[in-house]
Amino acid sequence: MPADLAVIGLGALGLPLAQAATAAGIGTIGYDPDPRTAALPGTDGPLSPAEIRRLLSAGFRTTTDPTTLGRVRTAVICAPTPLGEDRALDLSAVTDAARTLAARLRPHTTVILESTGYPGTTEDVVRPLLEEGSGLTAGRDFHLACSPARHDPGNRIHRYGNTPKVIGGLTPACTEAAAAFYGRLTDKVVRARGPREAETAKLLETNYRHVNIALMNEMAVFCHDIGVDLWDVIRCAETKPFGFQAFRPGPGVGGHAAPIDPNYLSYKGRSLGHPLRMVELAQEVNGRMPRYVIQRCATLLNEHGKSARGARVLLLGVTYKPDIGDQAGSPAREVASRLMELGAHLTYHDPYVYEWNVLDRPVPRADSLYEAACAADLTVLLQPHRTYDLQGLAVKAQLLLDTRGATPTGAAHRL
Template sequence: MGVVNSKLGSKLLEKINSKRAIVGVVGLGYVGLPLAVEKAKAGYHVIGFDVQKKRVDMVNAGINYIGDVVNEELSDIIGHKKFEATTDYDYIGRVDAVAICVPTPLDKYQQPDVSYVISSTREIAKRLHPGMLIVLESTTYPGTTEEVVKPILEETGLRCGKDFFLAFSPERVDPGNRHYNTKNTPKVVGGCTEECTEIAAAMYRNVLEGEIFKVSSPRVAEMEKILENTFRNINIALANEMAVLCNKMGIDVWEVIDAASTKPYGFMPFYPGPGLGGHCIPIDPFYLTWKAREYDYHTRLIELAGEINNYMPEFVVERAMKLLNDHKKALNGARVLLLGVAYKNDIDDLRESPALKVIAHLEEAHANIYYHDPYIPNFTINNREYSSIELTEEVIKNSDIIIITTAHNCIDYQWVVDNAKLVFDTRGATRDIADNEGKVFKI
């Protein structure tokens, strides 16, 4: 463990270790709410901040809206007054440590939008007091903590590493993962000074079960998070390109991947699909491509992977069109049923879902589009509202083609195949399904 020598640092560290510190979490979404719940469960008094009054009211009523949070745990910590939520940022003046967990989307030019980070930091700066810890958790480009957050906080006249402590610790949230969650996933922490790092690490040690891995700076921690998701982005792009090529060559890409996976070293399986979804993998690599321009460097591999993955929804619709054509049916006017619109199986998250892009291409082709998703009852795209329909035998039989865009485990795919005219599986959900009539086609 590192050494905390300053008077303010030692005092804050003692409050953290004794659980007397009051902890704030700004942003109560997929990252912030699970983190706030874990901190409250660990024994801290937690104040959650969010600009959405609906979220705040639900939290204070003990009503959960995030899949990775256990309903009973939220109700319990609210009932025992260990956790409260508010839209009033003045309460930040009461906290000893605060984590920033706000969205960091891309704008229409594929450039990082850190406006939520900036506005949250400004609100914190208005209430910043000596001996306070601030940790940015929002995924962003390397340099954000020191180049954006730190200067705003130091406009107060207080100095980082002397009067307050600042660190970056990237969120690692995988919605729907039944093995790894906020509590048991290893945490990376990088502070602006060694003391900043040690104090932030102490906070996480007192909350989480996963290993706390300290790095030398916020920039290293910011870059490692980008590397994590860029690694996945590029390897998924390779799987997608292999799928396109295997289709042209009449080879089953899923069988190829299964065979390659038998190698006990040097290979890690990634799987093709209709495109990338979620807030991280489709977006994070572009933070790096944008930042790289500052250093006159062109991230060719990353951008090429993005092109391949972005092409997949179009490829899915092109394939569906050819399959229908082979069955003497035009896509224009065809009844197309999509199974699943969430970006991954068994969750209710639509963010960046490739199914939405598939729908947009189907709309352009004037198909009649329906969907079934037990996790997503309705949504709106291109000013058109869609609602999930009941998956009945009649619905399946009346569909000209069924496209599996999300492989939810609660669906009986054998039953779907038995009753369907034509199934296009983009997720490998039917790999072990009997298809005696040859009506199932995989990506």
């Protein structure tokens, strides 16, 4: 079918959008300059191999040819914006996408930015590139809007269609053009006052999650030190019908949505001078959780007369979320690397990950979960996939550290 939509960037943001648009009967092409990404390989992306096959059979096509971008009515930029070494968002993929699109941009096209950016990215970064490269004016010759992605991989309740989309257009007409597009994909669209408000909503949503997880991670360390069962504390606290939302600790925070401090505006080479101190602290607290897990591992082994050096350690679940294959930002990699540096002999098991490399070395994958747990001096549950029988695992394992509080009470040592 002819393409009406171009999704630029076929990663964690682009593929779910392509899936929703294709299911809605919108002719969709996916553009990615990387041939490997455009080929949709592997099993660790936002869609399963079966979902990819269904998507392709429904007419979705991928390409590395930028000329196809000039034949669509709507173009959505879904390029990745990872957090760099300096804790600033790397917007290079977004700027590359904007330049590529600008050279083919036609009048009356609706351009939408879904990539995560700082407040002002749509107007101050994307808009000038589109206008300079096309000779067109945003808000007059083409529509420009921002609608930050809200996809939650593996979520069986909140899908694309029942998750509201926030939309902020450069002009009211831009907002309505973007709303008309997303109205075909979702049950509800929420109109922001403009692109900056839409971008800041994403910033707030991401930082809200990280700050609250950081609080629980600090509570986990505190409660362990004073001999309090934090998991029972959470169970009690979440019965309060107002003023409390339950978050849970873990071995670290992974995923594609990194905590964002708008003080680090590297794309302008300047700083606002008003850092979000809570965000900085949350990053620090969550960033040290893998080291705390290693500390707990070493202590448990020592209490049972064993050293971390030479210990056989089994890691369970190396993805960043349960029941998906995506490893983006998973703390499992740092946990594994630190255990290897201590001299532990590692194996891993994950039903969604068939090969895993740490420190440029392959980690052996356990074929039989229970046999591996029996043989290991320590088993560490990092991600509680639904396929794991945690009760049975607790019986088989010599020593089990549960970093997610997923095992039955009393069945394992908990974080």
